[in-house]
Amino acid sequence: MSAEEIIVGYDGSADAAVALDWALDEAERSGRPVRLAYVFEWLTVAGWVGPGVAPGIWPDENARRQVEELVRRAAADAAARRPAVPVRGEVYDGPPALVLQERSAEAGLLVLGSRGHGGFAGLLVGSTAVAVTAHAHCPVVVVRADGAATARSGPVVVGVDGSDASLLALGFAVERAAGYRAPLRVLRAWEPAADGGADPDAATAAERAALDEPLARWRDTFPHVEMAAEVVPGRPAAVLVEASGDARLVVVGSRGRGGLRGMLLGSVGQQLIQHARCPVAVVRELPHPRGE
Template sequence: MSSENTEGPEHGLVRHGIVVGVDGSDQSTCALLWAAREAGRRSAPLYVVTAYTVPVFAASSMDAGYATVDDEVIRESARAVLDEALSRLEGMALEVYPRIETGDAAGVLLDLSEEAELMVVGSRGRGGFVGRLLGSVSSALPAHAKCPTAVIPVRTGARLGHPELGRKPGRDRDRNAPAAVEPVVVVGVDGSEQARTASLAAAEEARSRGLPLRVICSVAPFNGSLAWVPAPVDRKALHADLAVQLAAGRDWLQSHYPDVVITVDLVDGPPAEVLIEASATSELLVVGTRGRGGFAGMLLGSTSQGVLHHARGPVLVVPDRADPRLEDRSSFGPMVPQAG
């Protein structure tokens, strides 16, 4: 592991590596450990980044010396956070580049996503000067990053061999124990092109890990909130149509990933709840940044936001992007009509 505090190659630019944001919280430590394992699996460099801002009251103080001292103190705190993170990586055969950045944590990581292969953050963090890795970061970053973003909840620590992370004092050990993890990658789809992009990314994740892929489409229950529906919905007919579309989508995905075992599941239930439940036992859950809305749900709108806040395992959010493989989907069978 490179232990010097360097800005990395190419004059400080990230080049196709994995970037993980740390702030000293248990959540960011879980993100760090997961990112390190992923960097080792991919043989990719790991950029460990912390960010800080100078408080407005200090920066605007009439006493210029006060602002300077305050900046130095806060930067030293950020350096301590970074050093503690690096100590977690000692002994690992990784190419590591530590970085301290000045600025809003979400903005810093968004900028780095322009060149990164993967961004990794915790599902929430400590707040304060060093930065927050949820509210601002793990809400804003997945929706706007230029590369996929993995959001790692603190309970993932047990999977990584650190069950003490995130455990509340006095909580029963058995009640805090995570569910057994199935060797499977799960992707949530809703018929949108964004979901098809996510399914391609999920299939690649499954292929690279040597795991099967489970494709889930959930149908939310119709209740009083859907009183605008102009006529009674025939759920049996809806399920039959969706089953045909899912089968066609599976055949399309299988044509691009013939070596991956792919299954599809059509599930009744609110999309966010279905995917959160799946995250408890899957190796990785993959979602898109947004979806079509309506009956089958949205993937980042309400569904992906709900999943990110409450997931029980790692979630990979895939941004919308052009992919030539999307062009031949229609030749495999019916698709959900796209909004105009």
């Protein structure tokens, strides 16, 4: 296992296939291996247990073999399509959110589709989404089927509010922009009404100054990356969803303050995940090399 590995939450659904394609693109670009992780909760009564798997009663060895064959075929097909990318598959038992959180400690990136079936049913709706994005030990990328196909170009967009999580997100976004050879668009959402009638020009200048310091070191480290910093009036979710229209990737921290407070704990985060028109990366912490 490697902290550079890309793990894909895979359940055989159409959205999981889109997430896998995105992960393969990322792996081919970065030289990382890919692991398909199929996670589901076995039922203790007769019922459906997974895509392409006949109903059974746990423990059902035949159903288990069907799942393993499904994952084996998916991994083999992915490897055949991208021969330069090492691809393998694993089957895990347990609550999907908990298992994915645990597996994320072994990876450099976790990639999920926005919808699934079987063990991933409702994966990114409600409490499961909060658990995966708020507690993963590596960045999580959520790929929407209706946004992935058009997200092959454009800038990398990152929301920054000065919180520790948003600064981690900024670093992740800069590195992705450098790898993609794409421009970086750094946004700070500002709601004028929250300033109690402060002078708009002075408030905007103060917000813009708050972006200059964290950007300075990244400009020095990656001088070849075109970086544009903007203070945009409006609600954070609306600002970022709008920016996603021509973006390659939108990056946010898992928890912010000010304009990004609760970004992935309430309605704002749900809006971004559900309505962004390109893949969304959520950064809570960065992966650590094994042994640290």
